[in-house]
Amino acid sequence: MDNRYAKMWEKLNLDLSGHDALLEVLGKFYGDIYLSQQNRLRGAEYLDFVVSEIHGLRIKELLQARERGQKVIGTFCIFVPEELTIAAGGIHVGLCAGADAGKEQAEKILPRNTCALIKSFVGFKLARLCPFFESCDLIVGETTCDGKKKTYEIFSEYVDMYVMEVPNKKGPGDRELWKSEVLKYKYKLEEMVGREITKQDLKNAIKIVNNKRKVLQRLNKLRGNIPTPISGRDVLLVNQISFYDDPVRFTEKIECLCDEIQDKVRQGEGIVNKDTPRILVCGCPMAVPNWKIPYIIESSGGVVVCEESCIGTRNIRDLVDEDGDTVDEMIDALVDRYLKIDCACFTPNEERIHNIMDLIEEYKVDGVIMYNLLFCQPYLHEAMKLERILNKKGVPVLNIETDYSMEDIGQLKTRVEAFVEMIGY
Ligand code: SF4
Ligand code: SF4
Numbered sequence: 001m002d003n004r005y006a007k008m009w010e011k012l013n014l015d016l017s018g019h020d021a022l023l024e025v026l027g028k029f030y031g032d033i034y035l036s037q038q039n040r041l042r043g044a045e046y047l048d049f050v051v052s053e054i055h056g057l058r059i060k061e062l063l064q065a066r067e068r069g070q071k072v073i074g075t076f077c078i079f080v081p082e083e084l085t086i087a088a089g090g091i092h093v094g095l096c097a098g099a100d101a102g103k104e105q106a107e108k109i110l111p112r113n114t115c116a117l118i119k120s121f122v123g124f125k126l127a128r129l130c131p132f133f134e135s136c137d138l139i140v141g142e143t144t145c146d147g148k149k150k151t152y153e154i155f156s157e158y159v160d161m162y163v164m165e166v167p168n169k170k171g172p173g174d175r176e177l178w179k180s181e182v183l184k185y186k187y188k189l190e191e192m193v194g195r196e197i198t199k200q201d202l203k204n205a206i207k208i209v210n211n212k213r214k215v216l217q218r219l220n221k222l223r224g225n226i227p228t229p230i231s232g233r234d235v236l237l238v239n240q241i242s243f244y245d246d247p248v249r250f251t252e253k254i255e256c257l258c259d260e261i262q263d264k265v266r267q268g269e270g271i272v273n274k275d276t277p278r279i280l281v282c283g284c285p286m287a288v289p290n291w292k293i294p295y296i297i298e299s300s301g302g303v304v305v306c307e308e309s310c311i312g313t314r315n316i317r318d319l320v321d322e323d324g325d326t327v328d329e330m331i332d333a334l335v336d337r338y339l340k341i342d343c344a345c346f347t348p349n350e351e352r353i354h355n356i357m358d359l360i361e362e363y364k365v366d367g368v369i370m371y372n373l374l375f376c377q378p379y380l381h382e383a384m385k386l387e388r389i390l391n392k393k394g395v396p397v398l399n400i401e402t403d404y405s406m407e408d409i410g411q412l413k414t415r416v417e418a419f420v421e422m423i424g425y
Contacts, residue, residue: 002023002056004056005055005056005059005060008059008060008063008131009055009131012059012131012134012135013128013134014128014129014130014131014134015127015128015129018101018127018128018129019055019128019129019131022099022101022129023055026099026289029289029291030051030289033233033291033295034047034048034051034233034234034237034291035048037231037233037234037271038271039271040231040234041229041230041234041257041260041261041264042260043253043254043256043257043260043261044234044257046253046256046257047234047237047238047241050241050244050245051237051241054244054288055131058244058245059131059132059135061246062091062093062132062135063135065091066135066137069089069193070089070090070091071085071088071089071090071091071137071138071189071192071193072090072091072093072135072136072137073085073090073091073092073093073136073137073138073139073140073189074093074094074095074132074133074136074138074139074140075092075093075094075095075139075140075141076094076095076097076117076121076141076142076148077141077142077144077148077310078310078314078315078341079142079144079164079166079338079341079343080092080140080142080164080185081182081185081334081338082205082209082247083202083205083206083208083209083320083334084182084185084186084189084197084202084205084334085189085205086204086205086208086209086247087189087197087201087202087204087205088186088189088190088192088193088197088201089193089201090137090189090192090193091246093132093136093243093244094240094243094244094287094288095121095124095130095132095133095136095139096120096121096124096129096130096132096133096287096288096289097117097118097120097121097124097287098117098120098240098286098287098288098289098290098404099120099124099289099290099404100116100120100123100403100404100405101120101123101124101127101129102119102120102122102123102124102125102126102127102129103116103119103120103123103404104123105122105123105126105127106118106119106120106122106123106126107119108126109122109126109154110122110151110154113374113375114147114151114375115147115284115373115374115375115376115403116373116374116403116404117284117285117287117373117376118147118148118151120287120404122151122154122155125155125158125159126158132244133159136159136160137160137192138160138161138162138188138192139155139159139160139161139162140161140162140163140164140185141155141161141162141163141164142163142164142165142166143163143164143165143166144166144343144345145345145376145377145378146377147375147376147377149163162185162188164181164182164184164185165177165181166178166181166345168345168346168347169346169347170339170346174339175335175336175339178335178338178339179331179332179335182331182334182335182338183331186331197327198327199325199326199327199330202327202330202331203322203324203330206320206322206324206330206333206334207322208247208248208251209247209320210319210320210322211247211248211251212242212247212250212251213315213316213318213319214251214319215250215251215254215255215258216238216239216242216254216315216316217316217317218254218255218258219235219238219254219257219258219261220235220306220313220316222258222261222262222265223235223261223305223306224305224306224362224363224364225265225270226270226274226278226364227268227269227270227271227272227273227274227276228270228271228272228276228278228303228305229261229264229265229269229270229271230261230271231271231294231298231303231304232279232281232294232297232298232303232304232305232307233291233294233295233298233304235304235307236286236291236294236304236307236311236312237288237291238254238257239307239311239312239315239316240286240287240288240311241288242315243288243311244288271303272303275424276301276302276303277301277302277303277366277367277420277423277424278302278303278305278363278364278365278366278367279297279302279303279304279305279365279366279367279368279369279420280304280305280306280307280308280356280359280360280363280365280367280368280369281293281294281297281304281306281307281308281309281312281368281369281371282307282308282309282356282368282369282370282371282383282386283308283309283370283371283372283379283383284309284371284372284373284376284379285309285310285311286307286309286311286371287311290404292402292404292406292409292412293369293371293400293402293412296409296412296413296416297369297416297420299413300413300416300417300420301417301420301421301424302367302416302419302420302423305363305364305365306359306362306363306365308355308356308359309371310341310343313355313359314341314342314343317340317355318337318340318341319337320333320334320337321333321336321337342355343378344378344379344381344382345378349382352382353385353386353389356368356386357393360395365395366396366423366424367395367396367397367398367419367420367422367423368386368390368395368396368397368398369397369398369400369416369419370383370386370387370397370398370399370400371400371402372399372400372401372402373401373402373403374401374402374403380401383399384399387399396419396422396423398415398416398419400412400415400416
């Protein structure tokens with residue numbers, strides 16, 4: 001156990017031995033998947049530091065912020081507007097949902113045929129393994145897929161839960177509904193902090209979150225070079241950390257990482273050679289510490305050049321318009337920006353197809369790997385449709401259905417190796 005934080009974890013009522021075992025396994029995984037990479041960028045030290053302190057220093061910061069009266073809001077979906085949380089002086093964090101730990105406990109209160117991501121966040125809470133859950137003042141869910149909607153009903157017996165309604169379509173009436181939900185979330189935060197969010201609060205918050213998205217856009221643009229200057233694993237980790245770390249610090253650190261990458265690009269250097277098959281991964285989110293698929297791809301001769309995912313381009317593609325001068329104008333800008341999210345929970349969702357076609361062109365993709373979590377109806381349905389469309393356009397596709405277990409690694413690796421070999425010719 002890390003003695004520096006033992007008391008803090010005990011106070012948070014974590015299962016100390018289970019938590020120790022989890023950190024040990026994660027440390028080993030991290031070493032195998034990340035620290036073993038050759039020619040890693042100097043800026044990756046920041047990533048290693050954040051991961052090593054994810055349950056330590058970051059939790060300490062959250063608890064200190066709470067002592068100062070700031071609210072910590074835990075979320076599971078990119079639909080919950082971080083701008084409002086920040087405008088209310090709060091801290092917005094994504095909650096662990098990327099590992100199998102706690103699955104048995106989760107299956108006691110959820111159907112077994114629930115996706116791994118949902119079982120994971122429920123499991124982390126029930127098994128008392130996640131210090132983020134225990135540091136939150138409020139958990140905010142959303143009515144996206146059926147699995148999450150129904151889980152939140154049960155989950156509210158264990159945590160203080162607030163649920164935003166996300167429409168399933170994007171017509172004018174749906175926009176009104178979404179705007180009312182964004183306003184309700186604003187009122188909820190104002191009630192929690194006992195003051196109104198001012199126009200300056202909201203303006204600053206929009207800038208902070210836009211800057212975070214802009215630096216991630218810059219990173220993505222740079223990685224698109226041939227040869228690619230940074231591994232897909234590292235970019236995934238950057239995206240994952242963007243949900244945990246302080247947004248201003250994160251932006252500064254990733255700007256430095258981008259400067260370093262820019263130098264490499266100028267010198268024509270990459271982490272792989274220019275003929276390495278370039279893969280676009282599409283589909284379900286990969287929450288920390290889910291590094292399974294990029295690791296398999298990059299240890300099978302391919303390189304991930306883009307993630308079409310909520311922990312990827314879906315979360316960073318669109319910025320909030322910064323021209324609004326009143327709170328109402330800024331709320332409208334937020335509403336419009338968030339309604340551009342092309343989650344598979346929407347019907348129809350044609351824009352996702354166009355966005356994927358654009359990414360294939362922009363990142364000079366050789367093949368697409370559809371990453372679907374077992375039992376995820378929205379993404380599994382869209383994967384089949386997308387596979388047909390991409391086949392027609394002559395874009396090689398591999399459709400994968402998996403969960404967080406390690407049992408299918410061998411079988412997946414065989415399929416991915418064959419795919420990479422096929423597109424490499
Ligand atoms: S896939 Fe959809 S439901 Fe899941 S985090 Fe993204 S926007 Fe939210
Ligand atoms: S991965 Fe699919 S089933 Fe799971 S929470 Fe996201 S949208 Fe729902």
